[in-house]
Amino acid sequence: MSVPAAILPALCEHLAAFVDDSPEALVFTTPSGRPIWRGNLNKVIGWSTAVGKLGVPGLHFHDLRHTGNTIAARTGASTRELMARMGHDSAQAAMIYQHATSEADRAIAQAVSAAMKAERKKAKKPAAGSSDKAKSKGKKRG
Template sequence: MSVPAAILPVLRDHLAAFVDDNPAALVFGSPNGRPIWRGNLNKVIGWSGAIGKLGVPGLHFHDLRHTGNTIAARTGASTREPLLAPGARS
C-alpha cells in the first residue's frame, strides 16, 4: 500500500505513540491491540460522540470507504484499484 508523502509524518508519530514494534501490529487497534470491528467501534473509540462533536451525527464508518474511493478516483486510480484494497469485496 502506498502512503502519500504528506501523511507520512503524522503516520510515523501515530505509530511511535500508539503501536508497538511488532511488524504485525495493527496501525489502528483497540487498547488491547485487537482489531476494531463495526460491532465494537463505538465502545472502543466513541464513534457516536466523536461524529456528534464534528457535527456529522449521521456519518457511518463505512462512509469513509466511499470517501476514500472517491479521493482515489480523483487522483487517477482506476475503478478497479479500490476493489483490490484490503477488506474490499467484489
C-alpha cells in the first residue's frame, strides 16, 4: 500500500527512533518489543487517557482507520480501488467509507448541471446542412 507523502516525515522519524533494520521488525510494539493487540492497546499506549486529553473521549482506535478510509473514498477512487487499499473482499464493506457529504452532493449537482447545459447547447445547434432542409420544408415539390 502506498503511504501518503504527508505522513512520511512522521513515519520515517518513528522508524528511525523505534524500529530496527530487520525486514521482520514490527513498526509499533509494546515497550518490551512485543506485538500490540486489541486487548492490550489501551494499556500499552494509554488510548483512553490520550483521547480524554484531546477532548474526544468517545473516539475509538478503529475510528482512525475509518477516518483515513473516508478521506481515501473522497478522492474519487473507485470502489474496487478502495477495496484493494483497505483489504476488503466485498464492495459492501468498502461502501461503509463512502459517506455522502454536502460538498460531494454540490459537486454532483454542478456536474449534472454542466452536462445538461452542454446537451441543451448541442440540441440548439443546427446540424450541418440542416438549414437548407428547414428552408425547403413545407414547399411543394414540383
